Amino acid sequence: MTTSVLDRADQAFEAGLDTVLDPTLGLLHDSAGKVDDELLPCRANNPELWFAESPSDVEFAKALCRDCPVQTMCLDGALARREPWGVWGGELFLQGTVIPRKRPRGRPRKHPIVA
Template sequence: MTSLTTTFLTPADLSATTLPCHDAEAAELFFSERPAQLEQAKALCAACPLIAECRQGALERAEPWGVWGGAIFESGRIIAVKRGRGRPRKNQDPGA
């Protein structure tokens, strides 16, 4: 299996430990079911030097879910936001 680090950069160019998705403590954020955690993962991607390559690779592979290149993927497509689990409220307006 090829990783983004081995595909785009040599070890002399960038250490895998500098990539936000390679942080063991943050790894679960990238595949969370919770929208707030996915937004945190997107924020971590913002400063990544491989953001464009990561997103393009995920599109080519039609990644089924997760945050790739600062975007949320679902069913191989980029979605703007992920809805939380459960039914939406009947009354969206608290004053109604």
């Protein structure tokens, strides 16, 4: 039997798993299940957006999270789990910590772009 990370802790116990999954992700999944998918930006949009390489895409994902009904629960759970990367609860995570913004790949320009 394959068990996904989104399974609830009591289901893991009933299945006879030795390790109990982090309940915060299960609670988030349960709470999100009570809300219409159209109100959840991570379900209504391309999921790749929350793990994008482009800084502009990451900022767009963070902006979409601002009006999410489960944003606080998502952020709290991501902090507790020390998510390795991605946008969770409107914040960008890298190696388990929140960072202010994603930097593009490569070296910075020697001369600023004149607008």
